[in-house]
Amino acid sequence: SVDTGLMSLDKVFDYKIPEELIGSLKIGHAVSVPFGGTRKNGIVVGFTDNESEYRLKNILKVTDEEPVIGENEIRLASFMQKRYVASFHDCLKLMCPPGTFSREEILVHINTGNENISLHSVNQERIVAYLEEVGGSASLENLKAVFGDGAASTVKALIDKGVVTK
Secondary structure, three states, X not given: OXXXXXXXXXXXXXXXXXXXXXXXXXXXXXEEEEEOOEEEEEEOOOOOOOOOOOOOOEOOEEOOOOOOOOHHHHHHHHHHHHHHOOOHHHHHHHOOOOOOOOOOOEEEXXXXXXXXXXXXXXXXXXXXXXXXXXXXXXEHHHHHHHHOOOHHHHXXXXXXXXXXXX
8 A cells, every 4th residue: 555645546556576575575564665756655465476467666665674564454444444435545554653654755767868968067967977876766865965955956957957857
């Protein structure tokens, strides 16, 4: 279940389990997942062996060492969703320990095919080079930590040029 914040998107989303999490990821784990250009909080509510017709994105990280809720709480949240016309994820969050979910992160992705766009500052060149080095995307918080608070305005300029997206 992903905290989309929208009732119209109140459904369970499928994500790929990265190799390093296979075997250790459990139902009830709190996770961070990519969703619409940002990182969203989620809770693992099940597993499937079925192949998806879509290209699945990877779970980014497990945010707690142990599962934060169990299968009984997941069933109760499903009942509450139907009974009280509430979002499934909001019902799940009611059962999680305080502080389980932190602020969502904004992901910055480099666009392909924009090699001919001229960059007008050393900071723009450095951020683009860094994104290429780390696999094409990083959180805005990470970019601020590496390049300072001015990274936000540099990223905005790169977005305006179409070099990166959020």
